[in-house]
Amino acid sequence: MDFTFSSVSFLSFLAAFALAPLFMGVILKVKAFFGGKQGPPWLIKYYTLIKLLRKGSVYSTSTTFVFKLGPIISFVTAFMLLLFFPFAGLSPVLSFHGDVVMLFYLLGLGRFFTVLAALDTASPFEGMGAAREVFFSALAEATIFVILALFFRLTGSLSFVEYFTGAQTVNLWSESAALILLVVIALFIVLLTENSRVPVDDPATHLELTMIHEVMILDHSGPDLALIEMGAFCKMLFYSAFISCLLFPFHTGTPFFNVIVFSLIMTLIYAGVGLVESITARYKMDMVPNFILTSFALVFFATILTMEFVQ
Amino acid sequence: MDNLLQVQNGQAVSRADIPDLSFRDFQQVLLEETRHSGFIVQFFAYENEQATLKLIAVIRSGLHLYVTGCSLADEYPSLTAECEKFHMFEREIAEQFGVRPKDHPWLKMVRYHENYRGKEDVFGNDYSVDIPGNYPYFTVDGDSVHEVAVGPVHAGIIEPGHFRFQCAGEKVFSLEIQLGYQHRGAEKLLEQKGQPLNRLPVIAESIAGDTAIGHSLCHSQAIEALAGLEVDEGSKIIRSVALELERISNHIGDLGALSGDVAFNPPLNYFGRIRGEFLNLLLTMAGNRFGKGLIRPGGISFPVLAEHRKILCDKIADETPGIANVCDLLFSAHTVLARFEHTGTVPRDIAEKLGLVGYSGRASSLPYDARITFPTEAYDMVEGNANARTNGDVFSRATVRREEIMHSLRIIPELLAKDIDAEPVPVPSSHNLAPDSFVVTINEAWRGEVSHCLLTDKDGSILRYKVKDPSFHNWTGLAMSLRNQGISDFPLCNKSFNLSYCGFDL
Numbered sequence: 001m002d003f004t005f006s007s008v009s010f011l012s013f014l015a016a017f018a019l020a021p022l023f024m025g026v027i028l029k030v031k032a033f034f035g036g037k038q039g040p041p042w043l044i045k046y047y048t049l050i051k052l053l054r055k056g057s058v059y060s061t062s063t064t065f066v067f068k069l070g071p072i073i074s075f076v077t078a079f080m081l082l083l084f085f086p087f088a089g090l091s092p093v094l095s096f097h098g099d100v101v102m103l104f105y106l107l108g109l110g111r112f113f114t115v116l117a118a119l120d121t122a123s124p125f126e127g128m129g130a131a132r133e134v135f136f137s138a139l140a141e142a143t144i145f146v147i148l149a150l151f152f153r154l155t156g157s158l159s160f161v162e163y164f165t166g167a168q169t170v171n172l173w174s175e176s177a178a179l180i181l182l183v184v185i186a187l188f189i190v191l192l193t194e195n196s197r198v199p200v201d202d203p204a205t206h207l208e209l210t211m212i213h214e215v216m217i218l219d220h221s222g223p224d225l226a227l228i229e230m231g232a233f234c235k236m237l238f239y240s241a242f243i244s245c246l247l248f249p250f251h252t253g254t255p256f257f258n259v260i261v262f263s264l265i266m267t268l269i270y271a272g273v274g275l276v277e278s279i280t281a282r283y284k285m286d287m288v289p290n291f292i293l294t295s296f297a298l299v300f301f302a303t304i305l306t307m308e309f310v311q
Numbered sequence: 312m313d314n315l316l317q318v319q320n321g322q323a324v325s326r327a328d329i330p331d332l333s334f335r336d337f338q339q340v341l342l343e344e345t346r347h348s349g350f351i352v353q354f355f356a357y358e359n360e361q362a363t364l365k366l367i368a369v370i371r372s373g374l375h376l377y378v379t380g381c382s383l384a385d386e387y388p389s390l391t392a393e394c395e396k397f398h399m400f401e402r403e404i405a406e407q408f409g410v411r412p413k414d415h416p417w418l419k420m421v422r423y424h425e426n427y428r429g430k431e432d433v434f435g436n437d438y439s440v441d442i443p444g445n446y447p448y449f450t451v452d453g454d455s456v457h458e459v460a461v462g463p464v465h466a467g468i469i470e471p472g473h474f475r476f477q478c479a480g481e482k483v484f485s486l487e488i489q490l491g492y493q494h495r496g497a498e499k500l501l502e503q504k505g506q507p508l509n510r511l512p513v514i515a516e517s518i519a520g521d522t523a524i525g526h527s528l529c530h531s532q533a534i535e536a537l538a539g540l541e542v543d544e545g546s547k548i549i550r551s552v553a554l555e556l557e558r559i560s561n562h563i564g565d566l567g568a569l570s571g572d573v574a575f576n577p578p579l580n581y582f583g584r585i586r587g588e589f590l591n592l593l594l595t596m597a598g599n600r601f602g603k604g605l606i607r608p609g610g611i612s613f614p615v616l617a618e619h620r621k622i623l624c625d626k627i628a629d630e631t632p633g634i635a636n637v638c639d640l641l642f643s644a645h646t647v648l649a650r651f652e653h654t655g656t657v658p659r660d661i662a663e664k665l666g667l668v669g670y671s672g673r674a675s676s677l678p679y680d681a682r683i684t685f686p687t688e689a690y691d692m693v694e695g696n697a698n699a700r701t702n703g704d705v706f707s708r709a710t711v712r713r714e715e716i717m718h719s720l721r722i723i724p725e726l727l728a729k730d731i732d733a734e735p736v737p738v739p740s741s742h743n744l745a746p747d748s749f750v751v752t753i754n755e756a757w758r759g760e761v762s763h764c765l766l767t768d769k770d771g772s773i774l775r776y777k778v779k780d781p782s783f784h785n786w787t788g789l790a791m792s793l794r795n796q797g798i799s800d801f802p803l804c805n806k807s808f809n810l811s812y813c814g815f816d817l
Contacts, residue, residue: 035580124459128798131480199646202574206466207802209459210572281573281646284654285481285799 008255012090016082016241020233021045023240023270030274045233052226060219063120070117071220071227077110078231081238086164088262089250095161100151103160104144107194110231111137118216125208129215132285136200136212139292140193143186146299150179153306164245171249179302184246186295191239191273193292195232198277200288210282240269314340315377318369320685321532323750326766329367330379337381338390341368345394348372350666350679353751353764354400356383356408357775358428360768364408367777369751369764374684378751383408385430389415396666399783405433419446422491422816427499449487451477456484459798463492470812478798486793486801488786493816501776508534508608508742515763516603519780519814524550524557524593525756526778527606529763532687532752534608537767538742544689545731546610551689552623552726553593553602555719558757560589562712563634565809569709570641572803573650578641585637588630595622610736620727631720638713651706655792655804658703667788669759669781670715671808673698674707675788681755692729693722703792705807746771758782758811780814 025042032039041047059067081103083093115134118126148158154176155162163170172180193200196213208215217228244265250258283291314330314337332340345351353369364383369376389412390397401412402421409430412418420434432438434446450458456479463471471492477484500514515530516523528550535542542550567582590600596615597605605611641647657667662675672679683695696718700710744767751764759781768774789808793801 031576035576036584037580124457127457128459128481198574204576205572205574207572208466209461209801210799210803277574278576279644281570281575281644281650283646284650285797287649 006091009091009093012087012259013082013093016085016087016237017079017234020230020237021049023237023266024233026267026270027274027277030271031278034275034278045229049226049229052221052229053223055222057220057222057224060121062122063117063219066113067117067120067219068224070113070120071217071224071231073113074110075227075231075234077106078234078238080106082234084160085238085241086160086245087241088255088258089165089169089245090255090258091161091165095159098158100148100158100160100163104141104148107235108137108141114216114228117220121219123219125211125215126218128209129212132212133216136193136288136292139289139296140190143190143292143295143299146296146303147183147186150183150299150303150306153303154179164250166251169245169249169251171246173249176306179305180246182298182302184243186298187239187243187246188269188272189292189295191236191243191269192276193288193295194239195236197273199280199283200291202282210285237266240266243269315344315370315379318376318378318749318751320376320681321536321687321750321752323536323745323748324378326747326749329749331365332379332381334381334383334387337366337368337379338388340379341370341390342393344370344372344377345396350668351396351400352376352753352760352762353777353779354397354404355764355775355777356404356410357766357777358408359774364410364428366404367749367764367766369762371679371684371753376685376751376753378749383410385409386411386413388413389418391415391417395664399787409433417449419489420491422494424491424494424496448475448489449477449485451484453479455479461801472812474801476793476798476801481797481799483793483796483798483801486790488790490786490812490815493813495813495817497817498776498778501778502773504772508744512607513603515778516601518778518817519782519811520601521561522557522756522758522761522780522811522814524553524602524606525754525758525761526763526780527603528554528688528754528756529752529761531606531608532754533750533763533765534742534744536750536752537744537748537765537771538608539745540609540742542610542688543731544729545615546736547688548692548726548729548731549596549611549615550606552723553596553605554688554754554756555723556589556593556596557602559716559719560586560593561757561809562716563589565806566638566641566709566712566716568809569651569705569803569806570647572806573647575641575644575647578637581633581637581640585630585634588626592623592626595619607736608742612735614735624724624727627720627723634716634720638716642710642713648706650800650803651709652704654705654800655796655807656702656704657788657792659701661791662703662788665787665791666784667759668784669755669757670708670711671785671788672759674701674711675703676701679760681753681760685753687752687754689726693725705803708807744771744773756781758809758814759785778817780811780817782810782812782815785810786815 024045029039084095084099084103086092115130118130151170154170196203201212220228244262247265248261314332316329318324349370349372352371356364356366359365365380366383367380369378389401391401392414401415404410406421407427409426409428411433425438459476461474463473473489475487497518501511512527512530516527518526563582564586567579571579593602594600597613657675659676662672662677682690698711698714700707746767746769748767753762762779764777766775785808792804
């Protein structure tokens with residue numbers, strides 16, 4: 001395992017973690033703009049986190065330690081993602097060959113414990129939400145692994161460092177641009193699915209029966225909820241950063257310029273999520289699998305194009 | 312037709328004129344009427360001066376309104392077994408008077424309270440305990456069947472009600488709705504002996520907070536009929552305008568909420584603001600955003616002069632294009648249509664069997680609109696509304712409401728253009744109500760047919776005050792609309808009906 005103890009790596013990791021809640025404010029601002037409203041302050045998510053951290057957690061007497069474990073593990077796994085990701089082409093804190101596979105299964109582990117915690121409450125709502133979440137993320141996982149297969153064909157590697165740092169990166173400006181375009185679209189769909197955004201889920205609804213992710217965390221409160229929220233912000237940041245790195249080659253040689261461009265692209269992606277949420281309604285629950293499988297079809301097609309018999 | 316007395320909406324008749332049939336004749340005539348084109352407006356029991364239990368049925372058939380009655384024993388063969396329209400009414404009678412309808416297919420309490428006569432409880436409930444328990448829910452057996460219980464405490468600011476779903480995965484087999492958590496005894500409050508009559512409108516306005524005008528209009532018309540009060544033309548116009556403003560503000564609020572329920576936010580925000588504008592118009596007229604205190608027996612209690620009418624007309628002219636635009640935004644978004652269409656469908660035959668009223672009925676091809684069929688106030692001066700899309704799904708219910716908003720926006724300026732000043736009526740502390748009389752009033756409030764029915768005794772005091780909110784018919788429609796739907800579409804279906812909990816619970 002490569003362990004880069006450079007101040008730049010650490011700084012980029014800390015900055016990413018610290019700014020994750022700020023980017024969420026972009027979505028809210030865009031939605032407010034389309035709704036003709038002023039919207040909440042940019043720092044709203046920080047205020048929410050501070051508020052939650054100052055509260056106490058309430059535990060139902062029917063829950064066990066699994067319920068308390070859920071938020072911790074889901075936060076830690078999402079937090080670990082950031083350690084491995086080369087933001088703006090800067091080398092990450094940790095990396096090793098095959099880290100991408102581990103990272104996506106770390107996310108899976110976090111989800112597994114969130115689901116366990118939800119089932120631990122024995123609430124019919126939460127069981128329903130868990131069933132939906134598991135179903136939809138299993139579909140999204142298919143897309144992710146086809147993307148990894150495609151990247152392996154392109155780079156012969158299974159590590160974010162080799163995808164996105166150095167001179168030969170996977171991005172829209174390389175010769176495989178057409179394939180990457182399909183990957184970007186598919187990843188955006190996965191981003192919407194994995195982060196419970198419209199049109200798959202509605203993070204703003206108060207209607208338990210329609211929720212997917214939110215309903216699983218209904219019983220968590222205070223610092224536990226803050227951990228879940230922070231985990232969600234990290235996860236969102238991870239997927240957006242993944243797409244950003246595909247959109248632009250961050251090997252211009254001037255890290256400062258890279259960071260600026262990276263932040264801009266990130267903002268645009270979050271704004272794009274806000275835009276989608278403003279102009280589309282949610283899909284009917286039984287339409288969601290079709291939507292997610294569209295992403296699979298796109299990358300599957302892209303992967304076929306890299307096969308020898310096509311070339 | 313000897314067994315039915317034809318009555319007019321809002322006109323008192325002598326109680327002696329109401330047919331007093333044998334139960335067999337009563338049953339026969341009712342079933343004959345309701346099996347075809349007849350619908351129940353009121354079906355209730357009361358105790359007369361000799362403490363005999365009487366049953367009264369008011370039914371509408373075509374353009375006519377009929378009343379009939381009979382005496383009631385402690386047990387009678389259920390009419391619901393023959394005709395579903397009686398279902399909730401018979402349960403209500405059983406709960407209020409401890410009378411058992413034999414062979415009723417689903418005899419459960421409606422609101423959870425002791426009966427008025429101190430008889431043994433039909434449902435075997437012990438009302439000294441707070442949590443109602445002694446009743447079964449409809450269940451479905453099977454390996455993959457699961458039960459989801461929602462409420463009575465809900466997320467968000469809505470009223471309490473319990474929903475029990477039987478599902479297989481995401482699909483709902485059956486939904487049972489249990490209400491009663493808001494029961495305040497409104498009918499008993501209205502019947503209280505010796506209270507000044509000017510207390511009654513205040514109670515009537517509070518039956519359902521979002522239908523304050525609908526209920527107070529029904530109440531005032533009933534008192535006017537019994538006390539022989541005449542209402543001037545100007546007041547009639549203003550009362551109709553108030554009813555339409557209530558309709559517009561509620562429909563607009565609900566279209567916004569429907570849009571919010573499918574996570575399409577812009578119309579939610581725009582309609583939220585516009586709804587406020589219409590509530591403020593009621594504020595201008597009545598000093599209350601829900602129009603409370605405006606309508607009183609005999610007329611209206613605030614002057615509505617030329618300047619007020621100008622404010623109203625100007626505001627409506629200002630807002631109409633905006634409302635049309637936001638409606639276009641909502642109804643042309645294909646992702647919204649994908650959610651609205653073929654969701655929560657109540658086909659015409661089911662709607663007819665249940666006797667749905669209001670926009671819920673009209674969206675299922677039952678064109679009944681009390682403003683057209685039994686016009687009161689100024690409704691005979693304006694053209695009625697007709698609906699084009701009537702498939703019974705969420706989309707139809709939303710479209711009917713959109714059409715009703717546009718219709719109301721058209722007729723309010725028409726009504727206000729008539730140059731009549733409406734002067735407030737002095738509020739009398741008491742009226743002399745006609746003794747031994749019966750009156751039924753019907754108005755098309757925003758949710759549908761609201762009806763009040765009054766019976767007076769020989770001293771002219773109120774013997775029985777029966778209130779019926781349209782929700783009393785329509786809750787069963789919501790339950791039916793969920794059959795074979797995804798459970799995640801429940802909030803959307805619920806909002807498309809948007810029924811009143813307190814109007815049902817009384």
